[in-house]
Each structure stands twice: as C-alpha cells, then as structure tokens.
Amino acid sequence: xxxxxxxxxxxxxxxxxxxxxxxxxxxxxxxxxxxxxxxxxxxxxxxxxxxxxxxxxxxxxxxxxxxxxxxxxxxxxxxxxxxxxxxxxxxxxxxxxxxxxxxxxxxxxxxxxxxxxxxxxxxxxxxxxxxxxxxxxxxxxxxxxxxxxxxxxxxxxxxxxxxxxxxxxxxxxxxxxxxxxxxxxxxxxxxxxxxxxxxxxxxxxxxxxxxxxxxxxxxxxxxxxxxxxxxxxxxxxxxxxxxxxxxxxxxxxxxxxxxxxxxxxxxxxxxxxxxxxxxxxxxxxxxxxxxxxxxxxxx
Numbered sequence: 123x124x125x126x127x128x129x130x131x132x133x134x135x136x137x138x139x140x141x142x143x144x145x146x147x148x149x150x151x152x153x154x155x156x157x158x159x160x161x162x163x164x165x166x167x168x169x170x171x172x173x174x175x176x177x178x179x180x181x182x183x184x185x186x187x188x189x190x191x192x193x194x195x196x197x198x199x200x201x202x203x204x205x206x207x208x209x210x211x212x213x214x215x216x217x218x219x220x221x222x223x224x225x226x227x228x229x230x231x232x233x234x235x236x237x238x239x240x241x242x243x244x245x246x247x248x249x250x251x252x253x254x255x256x257x258x259x260x261x262x263x264x265x266x267x268x269x270x271x272x273x274x275x276x277x278x279x280x281x282x283x284x285x286x287x288x289x290x291x292x293x294x295x296x297x298x299x300x301x302x303x304x305x306x307x308x309x310x311x312x313x314x315x316x317x318x319x320x321x322x323x324x325x326x327x328x329x330x331x332x333x334x335x336x337x338x339x340x341x342x343x344x345x346x347x348x349x350x351x352x353x354x355x356x357x358x359x360x361x362x363x364x365x366x367x368x369x370x371x372x373x374x375x376x377x378x379x380x381x382x383x384x385x386x387x388x389x390x391x392x393x394x395x396x397x398x399x400x401x402x403x404x405x406x407x408x409x410x411x412x413x414x415x416x417x418x419x420x421x
Contacts (some may be wrong), residue, residue, distance in 0.1 A: 149181040152408025161412040164240035179418030209238035
C-alpha cells in the first residue's frame, strides 16, 4: 500500500506538538529559587540562575524586573542601586546617604551595568558566594539560561518574573503599567519562552493588563495582607493561575479554597526546613525560597 506522505507529515507534526506540550506542563510542585537563590549567590544575576539550575529538584527561576531610562528590561529588585550589596564602578561603597542617588528608571542600562554586584559582603546572607557580576538585562539572562539548558541537556526551567512597579511610583521609579507590560512582553515573545513564563506582581494593574491582552500567559498575584482568599481574588478581578501569598498567610482553608477554584498557591519566602515542611504538609503547589538547596531537601 502506498503511503500518503502528506498524511504522514501531518501525523508526525501532531505527535511532535503533543509531545512538546507534555514537556512544558507547569511543575506539579514548583520549587523556586528566589532571585536565583540569594542565600547562595548574588541576587538576580546570571551566575545565581545558573547555580540554581544545578540543584536537583529546582524547577523555576524567580526574578524581578525594572525598566531603565532607555527602556531596557533589567533584572533587579530594588528601585535604586543598593548600598547594602553593590559597589560603584570604581569599587567603592555607595554611602547610605546616597541610597536614592541611582534610580534604575533614571539611568541608562550602559551606566547601570558598570556597578559591581557580588563582591561586597552582604550581612543578610553570610553564606552568599562572592563573585563580581552586574545587573543583567532580562534578554541576556534568558539567553544564558536557555544556552545552559541546551549545552548541558537539562530539563526546561520555568521563569517566574515579577514586575516591580506601583501606582505611587508611576513616572518616578517605574513607567506606567501598560508600557512596562509591553516592554516585558516584547522580550518574552522575542525569546520565544512565553510557554515557560509566569508574570507575577503586587501591582495588580500589570497582571490585569497581561490577563486582558495576553490571555494565554500565566499570572500570579502577590499578596501580603489580612484579606481573605475571596477578598484578594475580588480585588484582582479574575482568577489568576497562581495566588502567591507571604508564607505566613497560608493555612489549610486558604489552600482548599484556591484549589476549589483551580488556583495554585505558591507562597514566598520560606527559608527554613521546618517552615518549608509545614507548607508542603498544607499541600501548596510550590514554594519560593532564598535557599534552593534547603527547599529541595524538604519532604
């Protein structure tokens, strides 16, 4: 019997697509390295992400993003270059009096990149390995992660990317939310990693825009308050893929209500083995931790 080559091609394509979709299912338990695992490495850096990827059991790289003066998406948490763990381009301390001298949103990326992140001792994380590096562009970080996956034949990691913005910061420490979202999504779509990305924020405006304009994107609503599950969902206006509460908010009732709605619960930032085990016993869907090495030890 002569085989129809067109039919074979369609069948194989469908099979490949199905296999690929199975590979990118969100982790059953999302073990997330907070800022790349800042208990171990300089936070929100490429070396931190690559280090976390070596820890068996970590599935997701958590990170923060800001927008620079020249419209670049920069991976960093703070609105300003931090005196706590950064040095000037000539290796000097940033005086505490200059804590707001270097706003990310007020500097071009070429200038931001010159500052040293990683060699200064950081007393909050004494075990952190010292390595001179810099605040990376999101695009460069993605390239480094995807290259490492390919070269070392690793599983595909997920990215949990936070938009660092607020209504009070509009035009001061961040652009308007619609501009922030466009710049961020431009990078994600260009790098073709949308299937592996969750966009999270305390600023409900950004994830509301994501939900409206990019409905296939996974969103996570970060909360740290005394509101009920129902109140937080009502405040957001839709059911996100994830509700991400500070870990002290999590209890059995919260998890059950979220799961009944098809919403995942992934708390932040649990750093001790006891706290992590307590959360896992409550059947959470993942945990964000500064110590990915401790996180994967918990049963």
